Amino acid sequence: MMFGFIMGEMWQGLRRNTSMVISVILVTFVSLTFVGTALLLQMQIQSMKTYWYDRAQVAVDFCTDISTSPDCAAGLATEDQKEAVEAELSGPALSPYIDNYEFESQDQAYERFVEQFEDDPMVSFVKPEQLNEAFWVKLANPEDSDIVIQTISGMPGVESVTDQRQFLDSIFAVLNGGSIVAFAVAIVMLVAAVLLVATTIRLSAFSRRRELRIMRLVGASNGFIQAPFVLEGLLAGLIGSVLASGAVVGAAHWFVQGYLAPRMPGIQLVSVWPDALLASGVLIVLGVLLAGLSSSVSIRRYLRV
Numbered sequence: 071m072m073f074g075f076i077m078g079e080m081w082q083g084l085r086r087n088t089s090m091v092i093s094v095i096l097v098t099f100v101s102l103t104f105v106g107t108a109l110l111l112q113m114q115i116q117s118m119k120t121y122w123y124d125r126a127q128v129a130v131d132f133c134t135d136i137s138t139s140p141d142c143a144a145g146l147a148t149e150d151q152k153e154a155v156e157a158e159l160s161g162p163a164l165s166p167y168i169d170n171y172e173f174e175s176q177d178q179a180y181e182r183f184v185e186q187f188e189d190d191p192m193v194s195f196v197k198p199e200q201l202n203e204a205f206w207v208k209l210a211n212p213e214d215s216d217i218v219i220q221t222i223s224g225m226p227g228v229e230s231v232t233d234q235r236q237f238l239d240s241i242f243a244v245l246n247g248g249s250i251v252a253f254a255v256a257i258v259m260l261v262a263a264v265l266l267v268a269t270t271i272r273l274s275a276f277s278r279r280r281e282l283r284i285m286r287l288v289g290a291s292n293g294f295i296q297a298p299f300v301l302e303g304l305l306a307g308l309i310g311s312v313l314a315s316g317a318v319v320g321a322a323h324w325f326v327q328g329y330l331a332p333r334m335p336g337i338q339l340v341s342v343w344p345d346a347l348l349a350s351g352v353l354i355v356l357g358v359l360l361a362g363l364s365s366s367v368s369i370r371r372y373l374r375v
Contacts, residue, residue, distance in 0.1 A: 098310025151227030307361020
């Protein structure tokens with residue numbers, strides 16, 4: 071009997087404030103979609119960091135005839151200089167930090183260059199002798215790259231020693247920036263959703279102020295009076311969060327896995343399970359929690375006035 075009365079009051083409030091409830095649902099949907107996008111982007115960044123940082127190598131580039139570095143004033147690196155670098159890489163000082171290394175000749179470097187930029191017109195202007203011979207060093211722990219760089223840098227015939235992670239860092243900085251922007255927009259939208267929920271509940275309570283007075287006169291408890299209004303906010307928040315969850319799962323399924331994955335086979339992208347579904351669970355809990363708290367605080371303040 072009491073449950074039926076509470077549900078009836080809730081539906082009555084929803085009918086009276088249909089436009090406001092729809093606004094709450096839409097604002098909640100948009101804000102939580104931004105939150106879900108930011109969560110998926112963070113998952114993607116962490117996945118890419120794990121994948122690429124473990125594969126990042128240190129490149130030891132040797133001097134060529136056209137090198138302009140002050141370290142290459144003597145010209146093309148000699149065989150003795152290359153052997154000295156290899157001896158250092160395989161020596162007792164560096165070998166504990168190195169998983170493996172391999173030498174790349176100018177012809178091999180040219181083949182890799184052509185493969186990477188086969189559709190670029192500049193390929194026709196590049197010759198093998200213009201490219202650096204190099205040692206590609208895979209570290210046991212990528213965090214130890216500074217040890218190799220400091221040891222090899224400055225050796226005769228070495229033009230540069232480069233940690234590939236520095237190029238990855240700039241890419242991840244851009245991705246992190248996009249994630250921060252998405253979170254910032256989401257926070258603004260969530261604040262708007264919370265305020266809109268509070269306004270909707272107060273308007274709903276105002277439109278039923280005569281019923282509330284009667285309920286107080288007959289001795290209804292505050293919890294019984296507040297329940298329909300809290301349920302209104304919970305329902306609106308739940309619908310908005312479910313819509314946002316559906317958008318996140320749909321984006322992961324059709325856009326990320328259906329469109330991007332076939333075109334980016336070398337990159338591990340976020341998946342529907344567990345990534346998108348985990349983010350969806352967070353969105354539903356967040357949406358219901360914020361709507362419930364906002365509704366509860368709003369109706370309590372109204373009843374005290």
